[in-house]
Amino acid sequence: MTSVLLVAHHERSEANASARAAAEWLRAHGHDVWMTLDDAAALDLNDLGSAAPPGSADLAVCIGGDGTMLRTVHLLAGAAVPIIGVNAGVLGYLTEVEPPALSSVLERYFAGPDLGQWNIDERMMLDLTLLRDGNAIGTWTALNEGVVEKQESGHTVRLQVVIDGTPFTSYAADGLILATPTGSTAYSLSARGPVLSPRTRAILLTPVSPHMLFDRSLVLDPSERVEVEVMGHRAVALSVDGQPATSLAEGDRIIVAPSPHVARFVRFGERRFHQILKAKFGLADR
Secondary structure (H helix, E strand, C coil), X not given: CCEEEEEECCCCHHHHHHHHHHHHHXXXXXXXXXXXXXXXXXXXXXXXXXXXXXXXXXXXXXXXCHHHHHHHHHHHCCCCCCEEEEECCCCCCCCCECHHHHHHHHXXXXXXXXXXCCEEEEEEEEEEEEEECCEEEEEEEECCEEEEEXXXXXXXXXXXXXXXXXXXXXXXXXXXEEECCHHHHCHHHHCCCCCCCCCCCCEEEEEECCCCCCCCCEEECCCCCEEEEEECCCCEEEEECCEEEEEECCCCEEEEEEEEEEEEEEECCCCCHHHHHHHHHCCCCC
C-alpha cells in the first residue's frame, strides 16, 4: 500500500473533480490517500483530511497550476517525495498531465518506471538565510525564486551584492530577484531576465526596475557565495516563491546557496524544455 498525498487548487471546479476522481481510483486500488486538513476543508473533502506530515507520503499528486505545484513543494519541506503534476491551471510549466489522463498515468506510475515508462525530473532549489547582527534568523527554500523588494511604492531601495566575499555593486532598484533555472521563466522573465534550461545548475540575479546604468542579470555558478545586504532605512521585504517571508531591516543580509534538497517531478515522456517554452509563447518554426 502506498501513501498518497493529494494537493489541489482550492477555487477551480476541475481541480476538485479531479481530486475526487484520483481519490476514488487510489482507494479502489488499495492505496492510502489523504489531504492536509486545510485542503480537505477548502475542497469539502473532509473524509480525506489528515494531520499526517506531508513529507511522510510516498507520492504526491498535485492538481492545479504552477502555483499549486509550488505549494506542494513547500508542503513537502525537502522530503524526497515524487510529485505528479496535473494541469488544472493556465500556463503549466511544471505540470504535465491533463485531467482526462489522470487514471492512466496513475496506472503507469504504479507499474514502475520500466513498465510505466516514467522518470524523475530533479529540480535545483535555493536556500535563503537571513543574517541579522551575525545571527541566522531563519532559512527559506525556493523552487522558483526569492525576491528582496521594496515595501513602499514610489521609492527605490539600495541593495549591496557581495560575491565570494568581495563587493560587486549596490543596486538602486525596486528589488532583486534571486532565481533558480526553474524560476527563470517566472518573475525573472517578466523583469527581462534570461531563460535558463532547468537542466543547468545556476543562481540567477535579476534586478527589478533598476535606476542605474547597469541593468543586466547575472548568471552565477552555484559554488559562488552570494550575499544581498539591505542598505538604507527604507522598508524592504523578502518573499519566497510569491509568498511573503519576512521584513528586512538595514544591515540585514540574505545568504543565497543551493539547497541540499531538490524538487522531484514525475515525467511520463520526453519533456523538452525548449518545446514547452515554444508552446507556451506560441513561437513559430520560421
